[in-house]
Amino acid sequence: xxxxxxxxxxxxxxxALVDATGLCIQRHGLDDTTTxxxxxxxxxxVGSLYQYFGDKSALIEALMDRLAEDIAGGLRxxxxxxxxxxxEMVHRSIRFGFSVLRSRDGLYLELVRNWHRLPTHRxxxxxxxxxxxxxxxxxxxxYRDYPIENLEVRVFIVTNSVLFTMVRHVSQGDVIxxxxxxxxxxxxxxxxxxxxPETAAP
Numbered sequence: 001x002x003x004x005x006x007x008x009x010x011x012x013x014x015x016a017l018v019d020a021t022g023l024c025i026q027r028h029g030l031d032d033t034t035t036x037x038x039x040x041x042x043x044x045x046v047g048s049l050y051q052y053f054g055d056k057s058a059l060i061e062a063l064m065d066r067l068a069e070d071i072a073g074g075l076r077x078x079x080x081x082x083x084x085x086x087x088e089m090v091h092r093s094i095r096f097g098f099s100v101l102r103s104r105d106g107l108y109l110e111l112v113r114n115w116h117r118l119p120t121h122r123x124x125x126x127x128x129x130x131x132x133x134x135x136x137x138x139x140x141x142x143y144r145d146y147p148i149e150n151l152e153v154r155v156f157i158v159t160n161s162v163l164f165t166m167v168r169h170v171s172q173g174d175v176i177x178x179x180x181x182x183x184x185x186x187x188x189x190x191x192x193x194x195x196x197p198e199t200a201a202p
Contacts, residue, residue: 026106060119061119076130081138101166
């Protein structure tokens with residue numbers, strides 16, 4: 001972002017531009033989304049757009065930051081801390097992830113199809129931070145059942161492995177049934193996270 005909006009009106013315009021970016025990608029696809037279309041959708045001039053965003057890439061980056069925060073907020077609202085069974089907690093999280101990728105009238109699907117061209121590292125970093133916070137809370141609460149070590153390393157591996165697998169699955173169509181994939185991902189993740197310290201690989 002070229003400059004941070006200070007006044008309420010400016011913040012509302014920036015929010016409208018980010019919203020418009022998502023709507024344009026939904027309606028026209030990533031390649032046919034332009035700054036002119038985004039400005040028109042937001043109801044502002046192209047000149048006003050360029051005061052805050054240097055180009056389309058900057059708008060897409062802001063959109064992906066917003067989506068990552070929305071996903072993290074959705075995860076926070078899931079009653080995962082009340083779930084004692086690790087398999088159930090992991091399964092609910094994975095099913096939530098699939099439901100997100102299928103939502104927003106094709107926006108996520110278009111982003112997933114172009115994952116390799118987008119600034120996804122920021123989104124993955126934000127999600128990984130949230131998963132880390134969630135995992136710390138969960139395993140502190142259930143330490144006697146799951147005396148885990150190297151939590152940060154394990155969450156890094158799990159987050160990247162699951163996200164990559166889900167993105168590949170959604171972008172390539174239903175080569176594997178979604179429920180079967182969610183079930184096997186749950187087995188893999190829960191088994192790895194629950195592995196006791198004495199049997200963990202060196």
